[in-house]
Amino acid sequence: MPAAPSRVPTLPQTEPVPGPGGAPARGASGGGGRRGRRRRASAGLFDPRVLLTALPEALRKLHPRALAANPVLFVVACGSLLTTLSAVLEPSVFSWVISGWLWLTVLFAQLAEAVAEGRGRAQAASLRRARTDLTARRLRDNWRVGVHLDSAVTETVPASDLRPFDFVLVAAGEPVPADGEVVEGVASVDESAVTGESAPVLREAGGDRSGVTGGTTVLSDRIVVRITSRSGHSFLDRMIALVEGAARQRTPNEIALHILLAALTIIFLLVVVTLQPMATYAGAAQQTAVLVALLVTLIPTTIGALLSAIGIAGMDRLVQRNVVAMSGRAVEAAGDINTLLLDKTGTITLGHREAVAFVPLPGLDELALADAAALSSLADQTPEGRSVVALARAKYGLRAPDEGELSFVRYVAFSARTRMSGVDLRWSDGSGSAASGTVGSGTARAATGGPSGAAGGPQRPSGYPGEVVLRKGAAAQIVEWVAQRGGEVPVEARLFSDAISASGGTPLLVAVEDRRGPRVLGVVHLKDVVKEGIRDRFAELRRMGIRTVMVTGDNPLTAAAIAHEAGVDDYLAEATPEEKLGLIIREQAGGRLVAMTGDGTNDAPALAQADVGVAMNTGTSAAKEAGNMVDLDSNPTKLIEIVEVGKQLLITRGALTTFSITNDVAKYFAIIPAMFTGVYPGLSALNVMELHSPTSAITSAIIFNALVIVALIPLALRGVRYRPASAHDLLRRNLAFFGLGGLVAPFVGIKLIDLVISGIPGLG
Numbered sequence: 001m002p003a004a005p006s007r008v009p010t011l012p013q014t015e016p017v018p019g020p021g022g023a024p025a026r027g028a029s030g031g032g033g034r035r036g037r038r039r040r041a042s043a044g045l046f047d048p049r050v051l052l053t054a055l056p057e058a059l060r061k062l063h064p065r066a067l068a069a070n071p072v073l074f075v076v077a078c079g080s081l082l083t084t085l086s087a088v089l090e091p092s093v094f095s096w097v098i099s100g101w102l103w104l105t106v107l108f109a110q111l112a113e114a115v116a117e118g119r120g121r122a123q124a125a126s127l128r129r130a131r132t133d134l135t136a137r138r139l140r141d142n143w144r145v146g147v148h149l150d151s152a153v154t155e156t157v158p159a160s161d162l163r164p165f166d167f168v169l170v171a172a173g174e175p176v177p178a179d180g181e182v183v184e185g186v187a188s189v190d191e192s193a194v195t196g197e198s199a200p201v202l203r204e205a206g207g208d209r210s211g212v213t214g215g216t217t218v219l220s221d222r223i224v225v226r227i228t229s230r231s232g233h234s235f236l237d238r239m240i241a242l243v244e245g246a247a248r249q250r251t252p253n254e255i256a257l258h259i260l261l262a263a264l265t266i267i268f269l270l271v272v273v274t275l276q277p278m279a280t281y282a283g284a285a286q287q288t289a290v291l292v293a294l295l296v297t298l299i300p301t302t303i304g305a306l307l308s309a310i311g312i313a314g315m316d317r318l319v320q321r322n323v324v325a326m327s328g329r330a331v332e333a334a335g336d337i338n339t340l341l342l343d344k345t346g347t348i349t350l351g352h353r354e355a356v357a358f359v360p361l362p363g364l365d366e367l368a369l370a371d372a373a374a375l376s377s378l379a380d381q382t383p384e385g386r387s388v389v390a391l392a393r394a395k396y397g398l399r400a401p402d403e404g405e406l407s408f409v410r411y412v413a414f415s416a417r418t419r420m421s422g423v424d425l426r427w428s429d430g431s432g433s434a435a436s437g438t439v440g441s442g443t444a445r446a447a448t449g450g451p452s453g454a455a456g457g458p459q460r461p462s463g464y465p466g467e468v469v470l471r472k473g474a475a476a477q478i479v480e481w482v483a484q485r486g487g488e489v490p491v492e493a494r495l496f497s498d499a500i501s502a503s504g505g506t507p508l509l510v511a512v513e514d515r516r517g518p519r520v521l522g523v524v525h526l527k528d529v530v531k532e533g534i535r536d537r538f539a540e541l542r543r544m545g546i547r548t549v550m551v552t553g554d555n556p557l558t559a560a561a562i563a564h565e566a567g568v569d570d571y572l573a574e575a576t577p578e579e580k581l582g583l584i585i586r587e588q589a590g591g592r593l594v595a596m597t598g599d600g601t602n603d604a605p606a607l608a609q610a611d612v613g614v615a616m617n618t619g620t621s622a623a624k625e626a627g628n629m630v631d632l633d634s635n636p637t638k639l640i641e642i643v644e645v646g647k648q649l650l651i652t653r654g655a656l657t658t659f660s661i662t663n664d665v666a667k668y669f670a671i672i673p674a675m676f677t678g679v680y681p682g683l684s685a686l687n688v689m690e691l692h693s694p695t696s697a698i699t700s701a702i703i704f705n706a707l708v709i710v711a712l713i714p715l716a717l718r719g720v721r722y723r724p725a726s727a728h729d730l731l732r733r734n735l736a737f738f739g740l741g742g743l744v745a746p747f748v749g750i751k752l753i754d755l756v757i758s759g760i761p762g763l764g
């Protein structure tokens with residue numbers, strides 16, 4: 001453990017950002033404003049020095065194994081070897097110059113990939129610093145959730161020794177040693193080492209904000225973390241591999257393109273090989289250097305060289321926007337998304353769903369309701385449950401009952417499927433009025449001077465010693481629960497909860513069953529706030545042609561109110577995890593590509609099924625494992641940028657492929673006349689560029705072919721400019737621009753190079 005609380009290094013920032021009004025939990029409040037985002041440092045404008053820095057790596061990539069991964073480059077490398085051999089056997093300035101430029105072509109291609117990878121390396125280095133040499137205070141085997149921490153025994157171990165399901169204790173000033181889930185306590189955490197964002201975020205047990213990342217630092221309080229990742233497989237490890245490009249796998253689209261390029265290469269190889277017998281017959285047998293030069297100019301070297309750099313750069317652009325994509329396929333799919341599903345709590349709203357009021361049914365007592373609500377929440381570790389206990393304490397000074405006063409028979413934990421939680425308990429006889437200010441004690445009510453509910457008897461929700469069953473939960477579920485037990489629910493229960501729902505709040509009905517039978521006591525009002533600025537961003541998604549659908553476990557009225565306030569196109573209420581999943585499967589069956597953003601364990605199945613599953617960084621580790629992207633800013637409208645990056649990736653690849661293929665056509669006009677003007681003077685009509693001589697023409701074409709790769713590296717990395725427009729328009733515009741550009745550029749470029757080199761003896 002470091003002696004002094006040391007802050008984990010922060011990534012270099014490019015733009016300062018105003019903090020969101022002192023809100024403690026920024027992670028959950030990244031409400032979609034572009035303002036609130038920091039970008040990671042990046043090589044924004046292209047710097048020629050970057051090429052030099054990447055040169056050693058590019059040279060390493062000349063290894064045959066590295067070349068074999070790329071069929072186009074492999075053929076060029078073989079051609080270079082052949083030309084070099086022929087230059088050794090029959091030396092001439094021409095053959096040496098050609099073989100030199102052929103090798104440069106291979107080098108430039110590997111340079112493109114090395115530059116793309118190099119951009120991530122600085123980020124990787126700063127992420128590595130956050131990871132090194134962490135130690136952990138592991139709780140001994142006998143510790144279990146619920147055991148008091150002061151009596152817990154810890155041992156100090158290196159973070160690399162931690163295994164999933166270990167528990168570690170992390171206090172203020174200490175780094176979180178590995179990825180995990182908070183199982184006890186609440187703490188503010190500095191996640192800047194991972195997210196680049198310096199405002200602290202809140203992490204707490206029980207809810208959807210329980211995930212913590214190794215390498216971040218706890219700033220206040222202390223928490224117990226259950227480790228979820230194996231050493232070497234942490235989020236930081238994956239992020240490092242990702243920004244370095246090491247973990248990159250080719251996407252199906254890329255593989256298809258590679259196959260196309262390989263096919264073109266084979267076709268031109270056949271063309272060139274069969275050309276020689278014909279040329280010999282015509283009395284114009286060609287040198288090896290000329291044949292190889294023809295082949296290299298004809299095969300799509302430009303896109304072959306830039307393809308992998310384009311993919312790496314796309315991932316890198318996402319990292320700069322604080323999105324970690326686990327699969328390149330998801331990034332591409334993002335470019336074509338039709339439907340975006342979002343969960344409500346914690347994604348569209350801030351997610352601190354807190355109790356703000358107790359609303360008793362007519363004729364019933366507010367204190368008795370608060371009492372019952374707090375008792376039913378004593379074992380409920382969700383933020384909602386804790387906030388109920390906190391409100392009862394703040395309003396009435398109610399605190400947990402003393403030991404011996406009652407015994408808990410059974411806890412019923414909240415689940416997204418049952419939508420309720422509670423406790424079965426038993427009061428010890430005659431202890432009800434003993435403790436002052438205790439939840440469940442009549443004295444508390446006497447102190448506040450509240451009206452008496454059950455006259456004379458102990459002022460507990462039940463009113464009698466013996467077994468009491470307490471439940472709180474969604475209105476529909478509680479009404480059903482009471483009805484099943486033969487109780488009647490007054491119409492006000494529905495009216496009051498509907499009123500809370502209509503305001504966008506979540507009502508929790510509180511019910512009890514004791515010797516007097518089952519009945520509803522009243523409603524707890526849980527309040528949540530829609531993230532700021534989200535409406536405009538949803539409008540932007542609509543303009544991009546993406547339909548937004550909110551899916552929530554909450555009731556239809558609350559869902560309608562929040563849906564209206566946030567401006568989503570549609571919503572699905574009272575959705576179980578299975579229904580969220582089912583909705584995605586139905587959308588996909590209709591041929592649509594679906595993105596899902598969510599934070600909860602109940603979102604995990606849907607996140608896994610979606611084509612693009614973006615988990616909020618604030619969310620549970622189940623959600624983060626299930627999705628194929630994690631948004632470090634926990635901003636649900638980040639999808640806008642993810643879509644832009646995806647579209648830009650597809651457009652850039654398409655544009656450069658077009659450019660590469662049309663480009664080769666023009667080079668053909670430089671080389672073919674040069675090869676045959678000796679025997680067919682009529683072919684000089686094809687020499688539209690009026691190049692100086694056959695040797696200078698061929699050399700110029702090869703030099704141009706190599707240089708165009710370097711010239712296009714910045715474009716491949718930066719991506720073709722993306723403006724919101726229909727896919728059709730974009731395609732047409734880019735085909736026109738890059739197709740025509742590809743045709744014209746070689747005529748100009750080759751002519752210029754020819755003018756320069758024609759003076760060189762042996763080439764001119």
Ligand SMILES: Nc1ncnc2c1ncn2[C@@H]1O[C@H](COP(=O)(O)OP(=O)(O)OP(=O)(O)O)[C@@H](O)[C@H]1O
Pocket residue numbers: 343344345346380382384385414415416417419420421472473474475506507508551552553554555600602
């Ligand atoms: N701790 C709790 N105890 C009892 N009932 C709860 C508790 N928390 C939530 N509920 C009820 O269960 C419903 C469903 O909650 P759940 O967390 O599954 O969905 P949600 O978070 O509202 O939806 P989403 O996050 O998917 O938008 C809530 O609307 C609420 O009525």
Ligand SMILES: [K+]
Pocket residue numbers: 296297298299300301302664705
């Ligand atoms: K080429």
Ligand SMILES: [Mg+2]
Pocket residue numbers: 208343344345346599600
């Ligand atoms: Mg949720």
